[in-house]
Amino acid sequence: MNIIETKAPLPIDDIKKYFTDKSIFYNVDYDKCNLKGSKLLTYLSNLDLPCDIKNIDDNLIFDYLNSISLVTIPSLEKKVIQILLEFKGILKNELYKDFIEKNKDILQKWVNKLESLRLYNMFMLNSPEFKNYVESFPKDETKDISGINFVSLLKNEEFYLFYNILNTNNDLKYYVNYFNDYMFKGKNLFAYWSSDKNPLFLLTWAIVNGKGIEYINAKKQDKDVNKNVSLV
Numbered sequence: 001m002n003i004i005e006t007k008a009p010l011p012i013d014d015i016k017k018y019f020t021d022k023s024i025f026y027n028v029d030y031d032k033c034n035l036k037g038s039k040l041l042t043y044l045s046n047l048d049l050p051c052d053i054k055n056i057d058d059n060l061i062f063d064y065l066n067s068i069s070l071v072t073i074p075s076l077e078k079k080v081i082q083i084l085l086e087f088k089g090i091l092k093n094e095l096y097k098d099f100i101e102k103n104k105d106i107l108q109k110w111v112n113k114l115e116s117l118r119l120y121n122m123f124m125l126n127s128p129e130f131k132n133y134v135e136s137f138p139k140d141e142t143k144d145i146s147g148i149n150f151v152s153l154l155k156n157e158e159f160y161l162f163y164n165i166l167n168t169n170n171d172l173k174y175y176v177n178y179f180n181d182y183m184f185k186g187k188n189l190f191a192y193w194s195s196d197k198n199p200l201f202l203l204t205w206a207i208v209n210g211k212g213i214e215y216i217n218a219k220k221q222d223k224d225v226n227k228n229v230s231l232v
Contacts, residue, residue, distance in 0.1 A: 001025050007032040008040055010047070018049055026051035030060060037063040045069035058099055065106045068145045070152065070185045077152055081159050084110060088165055106147065113150050114162060116173045117193065121200050123179050124190055125208060140173040143183075151184055151192040160199055 002024045006014050010026065018024045028044070030036075030053050035043050037060060044051060052074050053060070061083070064076045085091040087100050087107050100107060119137060122130040153159045182188045194201055 003027050005029065008035045008043055010049075015047075015049070024050070028053045030055045030057070036060075038067055038069070041067045041071050041073075042069045044073070045071040061099065062103060062106075064149060065103065065110065066146050068148055070148050072152060076149075077156055078158075080110075080149075081153055081156060081162075083107065084114070084153075085161055087111065088162065090161055090164055110147055110150050111167075112171065112173065113147070113175065113178070114153075115167050115171060116175055117189075118163070118166070118200070119172055119174060120179055120189060120193060121204055123174075124193065125204070134174050134179075137172050137174045139176055141176045143177050145183060148184065151189065154192045155195045155197055157197040160197070163200065 002021060003026075004014055004017065004024055005027050006029070008028050010028075014026070018026075026049055028040075028051055030040075033040055040053075040060070041064060044053075046069075050072075054075065056075055056079065061076065061079055064073070064080065079096075082091065083096045083100060084107065086094060086096055087104075088111065116137075119134045123134045177183060178189055180188075184192060194205075196202070
């Protein structure tokens, strides 16, 4: 990987380098950026180059939680995973206690969507029985894409600690448009849920294809791999 330290907007010469060297990765210094907050996230989403942001602050995290621009920013994904796990009480270190107190509403919206992906895990199987079951839950027909980056977390293995504590089924919703439409930069939800980091998807898929026991045995052999996952 060839890392270029830069700011946003990216200099044209730095952008050009990517077209001759696909190993380039841009490390954007937020302190030096002329673009801030949602403007930066929209810019990086449209640019669609491999990048991360360093020196992020709480304001940028807030804008990311509310953003309508789907973007891959590892540092923000890691921070939001930490925040959500603290919010749910899975992690007890309270690194983001003040942030959580100020932003409970948007965090709860993310939790509601992410919890309801347990329903999507059945819905995706295209079984009439499962679909009928999912459709029996309260419907949410929102087309609002604010907070769209909840799908960006799904490629991170450490995110799935989120499902160690589950809300009751009464809190789950059938998100009609999220579950059915191509709302995520031209992709559907399956493109994100079917991550090879997602144990819920992998187990369900293995069972459907008659390989559930093999999968469980493989995971037992691998059980110590994630014990020391660091999120901070």
